[in-house]
């Protein structure tokens with residue numbers, strides 16, 4: 001059984017999750033999306049970071065090229081995992097994968113620290129801007145800072161084990 005774990009990661013959070021999944025599936029090929037040669041695999045774990053409520057451009061482009069496969073997905077996001085925003089991300093990604101007739105085995109996601117450069121830029125926005133830093137937003141950014149943490153990584157490894165047990 002050929003398994004691929006592939007990911008896009010700008011600041012390293014999603015890469016950590018990919019590596020944690022790889023612990024559960026050590027015989028899988030672990031590759032950043034930029035290094036994939038082909039999609040000739042029995043099962044593909046595809047991961048990305050969230051940008052505007054869906055996969056970032058690199059993982060989105062790949063997801064659109066995967067057809068008729070067994071897939072599992074993972075992502076990291078700045079929002080809380082139990083938020084409506086996280087649900088939207090799940091829906092958007094699952095719809096994308098289902099539209100290409102893929103068989104989805106499951107998904108995993110957790111919060112990931114937000115790029116400090118983005119926070120600095122957001123902090124310059126005028127208070128009446130819709131993305132201006134409210135107290136609630138600042139709290140969320142602060143909470144995201146420690147993620148993915150050890151528990152997130154252990155959960156990701158467990159996710160990998162669950163997917164493999166479903167697949168076999």
Ligand SMILES: Cc1cc2nc3c(=O)[nH]c(=O)nc-3n(C[C@H](O)[C@H](O)[C@H](O)COP(=O)(O)O)c2cc1C
Nearest residue numbers: 009010011012013014049050052053076078079112
């Ligand atoms: C340009 C940009 C846009 C983002 N958009 C969102 C978003 O729409 N929703 C969200 O929850 N997080 C968003 N984030 C936060 C990232 O998804 C999050 O920090 C993620 O863990 C980064 O993963 P990486 O370290 O693998 O690049 C955004 C971050 C950046 C830099």
